[in-house]
Amino acid sequence: MLGNFTYCNPTKLYFGKDALDGLSKELPKYGKNILLVYGGGSIKKNGIYDKVIKILKANGKEIFEDGGVMPNPTIEKVHEGVARAKAAKADFILAVGGGSVCDYAKALSVSIHCKGDIWKKYFIDFEEPTCELVPVGCVLTMVGTGSEMNGGSVITNHAEKLKIGHVFGEEVYPKFSILNPEFTYTLPKYQMVAGIFDIMSHILEQYFSGTDDNTSDYVAEGLLRSLIHSAEIAVVDPNNYDARSNIMWTATWALNTLIAKGKTTDWMVHMLGQAVGAHTDATHGMTLSAVSIPYYRYILPYGLDKFVRYAVNVWGVNPAGKTDEETANAGLDAMQAWMEKTGLVMNISELGATEETIEGIAKSTLVMDGGYKVLDAKEIKSILKASL
Amino acid sequence: MLGNFTYCNPTKLYFGKDALDGLSKELPKYGKNILLVYGGGSIKKNGIYDKVIKILKANGKEIFEDGGVMPNPTIEKVHEGVARAKAAKADFILAVGGGSVCDYAKALSVSIHCKGDIWKKYFIDFEEPTCELVPVGCVLTMVGTGSEMNGGSVITNHAEKLKIGHVFGEEVYPKFSILNPEFTYTLPKYQMVAGIFDIMSHILEQYFSGTDDNTSDYVAEGLLRSLIHSAEIAVVDPNNYDARSNIMWTATWALNTLIAKGKTTDWMVHMLGQAVGAHTDATHGMTLSAVSIPYYRYILPYGLDKFVRYAVNVWGVNPAGKTDEETANAGLDAMQAWMEKTGLVMNISELGATEETIEGIAKSTLVMDGGYKVLDAKEIKSILKASL
Numbered sequence: 001m002l003g004n005f006t007y008c009n010p011t012k013l014y015f016g017k018d019a020l021d022g023l024s025k026e027l028p029k030y031g032k033n034i035l036l037v038y039g040g041g042s043i044k045k046n047g048i049y050d051k052v053i054k055i056l057k058a059n060g061k062e063i064f065e066d067g068g069v070m071p072n073p074t075i076e077k078v079h080e081g082v083a084r085a086k087a088a089k090a091d092f093i094l095a096v097g098g099g100s101v102c103d104y105a106k107a108l109s110v111s112i113h114c115k116g117d118i119w120k121k122y123f124i125d126f127e128e129p130t131c132e133l134v135p136v137g138c139v140l141t142m143v144g145t146g147s148e149m150n151g152g153s154v155i156t157n158h159a160e161k162l163k164i165g166h167v168f169g170e171e172v173y174p175k176f177s178i179l180n181p182e183f184t185y186t187l188p189k190y191q192m193v194a195g196i197f198d199i200m201s202h203i204l205e206q207y208f209s210g211t212d213d214n215t216s217d218y219v220a221e222g223l224l225r226s227l228i229h230s231a232e233i234a235v236v237d238p239n240n241y242d243a244r245s246n247i248m249w250t251a252t253w254a255l256n257t258l259i260a261k262g263k264t265t266d267w268m269v270h271m272l273g274q275a276v277g278a279h280t281d282a283t284h285g286m287t288l289s290a291v292s293i294p295y296y297r298y299i300l301p302y303g304l305d306k307f308v309r310y311a312v313n314v315w316g317v318n319p320a321g322k323t324d325e326e327t328a329n330a331g332l333d334a335m336q337a338w339m340e341k342t343g344l345v346m347n348i349s350e351l352g353a354t355e356e357t358i359e360g361i362a363k364s365t366l367v368m369d370g371g372y373k374v375l376d377a378k379e380i381k382s383i384l385k386a387s388l
Numbered sequence: 389m390l391g392n393f394t395y396c397n398p399t400k401l402y403f404g405k406d407a408l409d410g411l412s413k414e415l416p417k418y419g420k421n422i423l424l425v426y427g428g429g430s431i432k433k434n435g436i437y438d439k440v441i442k443i444l445k446a447n448g449k450e451i452f453e454d455g456g457v458m459p460n461p462t463i464e465k466v467h468e469g470v471a472r473a474k475a476a477k478a479d480f481i482l483a484v485g486g487g488s489v490c491d492y493a494k495a496l497s498v499s500i501h502c503k504g505d506i507w508k509k510y511f512i513d514f515e516e517p518t519c520e521l522v523p524v525g526c527v528l529t530m531v532g533t534g535s536e537m538n539g540g541s542v543i544t545n546h547a548e549k550l551k552i553g554h555v556f557g558e559e560v561y562p563k564f565s566i567l568n569p570e571f572t573y574t575l576p577k578y579q580m581v582a583g584i585f586d587i588m589s590h591i592l593e594q595y596f597s598g599t600d601d602n603t604s605d606y607v608a609e610g611l612l613r614s615l616i617h618s619a620e621i622a623v624v625d626p627n628n629y630d631a632r633s634n635i636m637w638t639a640t641w642a643l644n645t646l647i648a649k650g651k652t653t654d655w656m657v658h659m660l661g662q663a664v665g666a667h668t669d670a671t672h673g674m675t676l677s678a679v680s681i682p683y684y685r686y687i688l689p690y691g692l693d694k695f696v697r698y699a700v701n702v703w704g705v706n707p708a709g710k711t712d713e714e715t716a717n718a719g720l721d722a723m724q725a726w727m728e729k730t731g732l733v734m735n736i737s738e739l740g741a742t743e744e745t746i747e748g749i750a751k752s753t754l755v756m757d758g759g760y761k762v763l764d765a766k767e768i769k770s771i772l773k774a775s776l
Contacts, residue, residue, distance in 0.1 A: 004404030009397065015650070016392030215614040215634045219641070222610030226603040246603045249650065253607070262403070262637065 005261050011149045012176040015249065017241075019180040020051060026137060026176045027059040031091025034061045035084065035134075037105050039069045039097045046186040048141060052096055064088035069097065072156040072163060072277060072284070073104040075119045078111060085112045085134065093136045095174075098195075099145025099284075103165075105136045106153040106172055123155055123164040129172065138177040143184050143248045144195030144285055146202060146255025148177035156278060161364050163278040165270075179252070181245040185238065192238060193343050194285030196231045196247060200224065201269055201288040202254040208296070208306055209264040209370045220259045221313045223250050228314070228338060235342055266371035269295055272383065275364035282351035289344035290351060293336050294386035298379070300328055303372030307331060348387045358384050393649050399537045400564040403637065405629075407568040408439060414525060414564045415447040419479025422449045423472065423522075425493050427457045427485040434574040436529060440484055452476035457485065460544040460551060460665060460672070461492040463507045466499060473500045473522065481524045483562075486583075487533025487672075491553075493524045494541040494560055511543055511552040517560065526565040531572050531636045532583030532673055534590060534643025536565035544666060549752050551666040553658075567640070569633040573626065580626060581731050582673030584619045584635060588612065589657055589676040590642040596684070596694055597652040597758045608647045609701045611638050616702070616726060623730055654759035657683055660771065663752035670739035677732035678739060681724050682774035686767070688716055691760030695719060736775045746772050 014022030027034075034056055043049040056063050066084050069077060085093070085108055095105035110129040111118045121127045138148045146152070151168035184192070207220045227250045233243035253259070272295060273287035280287070300307050308324050311317035311331025319327040336346075345351060353361060362381045367374065375383070402410030415422075422444055431437040444451050454472050457465060473481070473496055483493035498517040499506045509515045526536045534540070539556035572580070595608045615638045621631035641647070660683060661675035668675070688695050696712050699705035699719025707715040724734075733739060741749060750769045755762065763771070 004402075004406045006400065006402050006410065008400040012394065012396040014392075014394050018392045022394065213617065213630055213634065215611070215618075215637045215641075218610040218614035218617075219607055220610070221613075222606040222608070223603070225609075226606035229601065229606075230603075242601055245650070246601065249603045253603075253646075258641075262633070 003262050007257065007261055008170050009149060009173065009256055010170055011173045013149065013179055013252070014176065015179045016245075017180060017182060019178045020055070020139065022176065022178055023052070023055045023139070024059060027056070027061065029175075030135060032060070032062050033064060033089050033091045035064050035066055035088055035090040035093045035108070037066045037069060037081070037093055037095045037097070037101055037108070039067070039071075039101050041067065042186065043096055043141060048096060048139070048183055052094070052139060056094070064090065069101045069104045071100050072154075072281060073100050073107070075123075075155055075157045078104065078107045078118065078155060081108045082111050082118075090134055093134055094139065095136060096139040096141065098140070098142025099147040102136075102138045102140070102147035102174065103145065103153040103155070105138070106147070106151065106168065107155055109134050109136050109172060110168060119155075119157060122166045123157070123162075126166055128169060133171060136172075136174045138174045139183070140177060140179050140248075141183045142187055142191060142195060143251045144198035146199075146251055148174060148179065149252050149256040152255070154274070161278050161360065163274040164366075165274070179248055181241060181248045184244060184248065189235075189238060189343070191283065192234065194283045194289075195251070196227065196234070196285070196342065197289040197339070197344050198285035199227055199247070199251045199254045201273075201285070201292065203227070203259065204292075205267045205269060206260045206263070206265045207310070208299070208303060208372065209266045211305065212263065214263050216259045216261055216263050223254055223259070224314045226250050231342055264370045267368045268371050268375065271366045271368055272380070275361045276348050276351060276353060278364050279357055279361050280348075280352040286345040286351060287348070289339060290346060290348045291383065291387045293332065293339070293346070294383050296332055298383055298386075299371060299373045300332070301325075304328055306372070348384065353384075353388065355388065358388070391650050395645065395649055396558050397537060397561065397644055398558055399561045399644075401537065401567055401640070402564065403567045404633075405568060405570060407566045408443070408527065410564065410566055411440070411443045411527070412447060415444070415449065417563075418523060420448070420450050421452060421477050421479045423452050423454055423476055423478040423481045423496070425454045425457060425469070425481055425483045425485070425489055425496070427455070427459075427489050429455065430574065431484055431529060436484060436527070436571055440482070440527060444482070452478065457489045457492045459488050460542075460669060461488050461495070463511075463543055463545045466492065466495045466506065466543060469496045470499050470506075478522055481522055482527065483524060484527040484529065486528070486530025487535040490524075490526045490528070490535035490562065491533065491541040491543070493526070494535070494539065494556065495543055497522050497524050497560055498556060507543075507545060510554050511545070511550075514554055516557060521559060524560075524562045526562045527571070528565060528567050528636075529571045530575055530579060530583060531639045532586035534587075534639055536562060536567065537640050537644040540643070542662070549666050549748065551662040553662070567636055569629060569636045572632060572636065577626060577731070579671065580622065582671045582677075583639070584615065584622070584673070584730065585677040585727070585732050586673035587615055587635070587639045587642045589661075589673070589680065591615070591647065592680075593655045593657060594648045594651070594653045595698070596687070596691060596760065597654045599693065600651065602651050604647045604649055604651050611642055611647065612702045614638050619730055652758045655756045656759050656763065659754045659756055660768070663749045664736050664739060664741055666752050667745055667749050668736075668740040674733040674739060675736070677727060678734060678736045679771065679775045681720065681727070681734070682771050684720055686771055686774075687759060687761045688720065689713075692716055694760070736772065741772075741776065743776065746776070
């Protein structure tokens, strides 16, 4: 463990089948006007909307709705939400949905009382908010992004073909999040599986970086093993509470800053995936799965020791009689086989990318410098081509 | 992952070689009168006391000292500290020391404005505080108890031969803790090693319980592997920053509630060890090491599957060609060999316990019901005898 760091994660989590009871404990702490933020309306079909409305009314709240948050929330939608929140004099934002809805709620939180160009300030210049924040709480209905316990907010700008995440400080974290694994049962399998890979990718982005021995990497290995095990059950039996609850809990700890503490991180798979997403509007987790194996095969020689460790500690590869390269590749073989069995999208052409769009996707790809190899433009294009 | 739970851990951690810089960021949030709590005076020899005093003065604080906190802080000392804190009109308690000093500071926090018999209220009846609390911050100089990021407070009552821990709620957690691994370098090896086993025991107490598949157990395995690895380095090279910092970070996460979430826990080794401690005043971690192997050998048949998992996932035992009992015992063999190599006390006679004191120690042992076997009085005596 090297380096100085601070750790503070004040989000209160209510977890389990009765988690929504926590909402009544939290609501009295905040003002009367609630901006209720949600997505495409699935919460109206599965009954979660009604349950939340009932609790809000029982707590004497005034409800102002802001539905229709899209899977990749846009800056235009943020502007629209800011206007609604201002008109409502919102005291609190309650996000009911998946990571996109939480991300969007955080973008509103820092923008409602902010002057100036929000896109430029937060997503181009990465400035910290200096205005008054409107507090956020989450009722999670989809698992993957970890947005329920962190400061992350990913927003898409279609005009600029950019999808960019800002990781805000702890004052922007949700004050509380409600995590009921059963709320995720009605999600289509495609979305569940995409979420599972989003979790895996979050862990790997933090794991495949650095050469020091580090407690964070051991914890990451534990989370990965739990995820792999529970995903195998959930894919066959999506209503298995044990599996779905382990996946939900793993998602939270995969991206709430813990396993990045004291170490460097990569995030290049997310940069590639987000660029694919900006050009195709594909499901986030599937953009990550589609580029991961080509990316990791490419950087393997530059981080060989870590890929050997990954193969042995996470995938149970027996290194006896193998060269390090063979062990490392056997780990990626096992990962690839698991991904295929899980039903993940394994190439970007399936998401709508073509030979002709590679150039544009490559141009939209931000380059990170924490991984085992800092990619140049040619390498990015080559990895994207290998992902077709 | 089963059951409903809440998770909230608001303690802010400053970690690393520059961690003490965090003190100046935190102090302005609190009032002028600081009760500075510390132990036997080692912080005056190693310079930490001077550094802290300088920062307190630079922040314009009025300092009231309460030194001499013993390794097993007594209820008499708590009463004395309460009187000092009242006289000082303490706005904040700064604990500089190990877990005992943090535990003591938390006991003061809940007692200064409390009416009635503190021992009975908190350590016999386990009531929650209803009085105004005096906030606590920690500068950690010894690693093991995890007290820096939880609500635990273990206090000894010599008159009643009892050593009892109360785990208070999040409002009693330290507001911040300063974790500089270098501050632990001057600790004698005996104390360092005792702390390492205290960490291991915390993890095992939460691991050896329940039969469900659970993310918490995977994270526990990761923490154990990191601890075992770093301890092997630290025992040979105590000033190895990587090893000492990994151990410090593992200690915090071993007992800040995370790895107990959604599962049952045991804590019987701590009950046995605390009873030994109440009768011998021995170092906490060594009372745990001295009873662990006999306890785990005894309960192994009742939790066989978990002991097999422990052997394979934590100690790398190859189960091929072995019965489950053989695999499980091979895990405990590996643990025992590692403990001996680490320099841990392996029997309670070395701590001052005798055949004649067994009866009294057994009587002081609280019985927990979360482990694989609820012990009766005869079994407790038998395990203590096997620990002699």
